[in-house]
Amino acid sequence: MFLFGGIDEKRQYKNDLYKLDVDNLSWSNVPTKGKSPEGRVNHEMRLIDNSKIIVIGGIQGLYGTIEKSFSDIFIYNISTELIK
Secondary structure, eight states, X not given: OEEEOOBOTTOOBOOOEEEEETTTTEEXXXXXXXXXXXXXXXXXXXXXTTTEEEEEEEXXXXXXXXXXXXXXXXXXXXXTTEEO
């Protein structure tokens, strides 16, 4: 399982990518190469062919207020660690 983005307790939007080790139930930060998406929440993520992760859209904003809306698409290649 992978997790991307979110917001921390200081209300800073994150663009980190994490992977869950299901054997240990522990999260680790995943290294990436290329231009990472801007930090966001409410985006869509999908695994494609067990080799790529696609991140689509999202927003920056809380409690019904949208500060910024994204309509971009990023693809992360798991084996090469490259984001396009």
